[in-house]
Amino acid sequence: MAVKPATRTQAISPFYVMDVLHRAKQQEAMGRDVIHMEIGEPDFPTPQPIIDAGIRLLQTGEVKYTPAAGLPELRAKIASFYQQRYGISVAANRIFVTPGASGAFLLALGASLNAGETLLMADPCYPCNSNFVSLFDGNTQAIAVDASTHYQLTASLIKQHWTASTKGVLVASPSNPTGTLIAPDELKQVIQAASSLGGCFYSDEIYHGLVYGQDATSALAYSDDVFVINSFSKYFGMTGWRVGWLVVPEAFIEVAEKLAQNIFIATATQSQYAALAAFDGETLLELERRRTEFAARRDFLYGHLLRLGFDIPVKPEGAFYIYAGCTRHTEDSFQFALDFLAAEGVAVTPGKDFGHHQAQHSLRFAYTTSMDKMAEAMQRLERFINRR
């Protein structure tokens, strides 16, 4: 075919970590024991009550389409969860069940972003977020953030970077890769700034629940006119099931319904039935046990990375990542990641996957693996650094 890929695809970056992952798999195929600290997927299995609910649905054989917006019972349970955990009232008809947070982004941006419009995001930031903007032929204005704002945007930064083509702002808290939270008052002010400038506000809350100290605040606490992206993948341990949700402003309900019918038909039925058990008392108890374990892992990894000379100016408060400055060891974090993997069999994610700001001086370590393996990884890291 003489036909070329669509122009937008040039703006969509691949994940550099895939190169790391590919090499890691090659090593494993040759029998090497690789420690994975590069992937954003916890080592825990899906909680048993969720598994059981999925199996019960499959046993009926009736795995039929659900309504496009999701099972009414699941939408109602998510609404109740907002009430119970956040004390926020959200009408269930504003909640759309989606194929993961990926589907929620597709729906939110497909419904609201015109070609040529710009979204403001922090740099560093999770790469898919800006790639979704590119998918709809929009642009991302990546705003460099640092420790002084906990690697989060501020109302002042928003106002400073707002232009005629700006459509809105995306905030991700806890942040991937930095694990840092936006302060509640700053979140409120950012939402107000976007609103006063006539823009949209998108809140990526997929790491909510995975916080180790203060709670994460939902954008819904401050406004009903926001898009909130969330997921059962991370806190609820349902990565492979591909089920998440989007909360839309009331004015977008009809449009989101129409889009969901067309671009998904519906989210996988057995995943939705399984997710009904995500809010069970037994499930939540297990998730809290895991959260305690993640907090311990965070403390362990944080301590070791500091000891080994990495810079972590803000102690991460959520998600399962530490974004560590590595200027004492290298000026090229991608090469460092490849060399570390080759020499010691430990995979980490290079900063260039998350933007440009200080990217070559940063590495993301995921504490999605056991304490034993992390201890081994830290020994290997120490040996690697000392040999350089």
Added chain:
Amino acid sequence: MAVKPATRTQAISPFYVMDVLHRAKQQEAMGRDVIHMEIGEPDFPTPQPIIDAGIRLLQTGEVKYTPAAGLPELRAKIASFYQQRYGISVAANRIFVTPGASGAFLLALGASLNAGETLLMADPCYPCNSNFVSLFDGNTQAIAVDASTHYQLTASLIKQHWTASTKGVLVASPSNPTGTLIAPDELKQVIQAASSLGGCFYSDEIYHGLVYGQDATSALAYSDDVFVINSFSKYFGMTGWRVGWLVVPEAFIEVAEKLAQNIFIATATQSQYAALAAFDGETLLELERRRTEFAARRDFLYGHLLRLGFDIPVKPEGAFYIYAGCTRHTEDSFQFALDFLAAEGVAVTPGKDFGHHQAQHSLRFAYTTSMDKMAEAMQRLERFINRR
């Protein structure tokens, strides 16, 4: 929020049948026995070997992300299926497992269609197909087709409607709503026409397997430089699982990989493991039994609709739909559908869901329900017509 929905959403039509479905559910809530002939979902459960494979995966608890392009074993099995059923060689790395055919359309058009470009499609046609074009800010040129071409596009129609903004052609065979197939030689010529004009060819093959007489021909028989959309939903009985696939030209492999990573992460894991059993001998035997049943239903419904004065100039050869002209009974098929439902409790889909050409003179009857229920529906239809 003062912010309006994105412009593209104005071009995306809702499904009018949802209005029918909504009223049908209201009737059912009041205890009425409604016969559903409006939905594109068979009444058969998912075949047992597929269910069992899904349960086995869930029992491991390890429902983790798969590679973005899909489980390597599943891609290999799909490639083998092309060899066995069609005698066509397709490299497994050209096959992307997607969240249903919906995901396949997203991937194909996201990878190839620029904003402002036009795709040629038949009218009538399944509405999502042109709505995906609108999602990427493209345009659809709907070409009226009739019985003379089996409601399919021809090379001559393609050449006649091609303009500077035309990006390519979409053919759906068997067609939804007409159930008609494109002749193999015509398919070949349409592909050649698109290619000689420098355009893309997209083949919607989601009803392959559900054919009652001649086999459906894959576009891959004539060219490797085509996008082929397929699904486990219809023939394989996996609607609610949301798993399908896309075959891309070799030149699009890298772009499709990058897009899939970003817009899906991956397709639901348990659905992919379940689909591994879709090609088992036992499953295929069961699917062939169902195909025989569908053929009998088609014959039954075809005979009755003709007897009741509906026009069906081409006997449908595939899918599970009959698109029937209703000018002897009404000049407004949407109102007819609503009145028929209100009076007799039978739901059918109005023609306006499938385009403009003769839409108000057409109704789609789905034979996705049992022979007994269809017999009852035909009695109700006869009574309804005779009372008008």
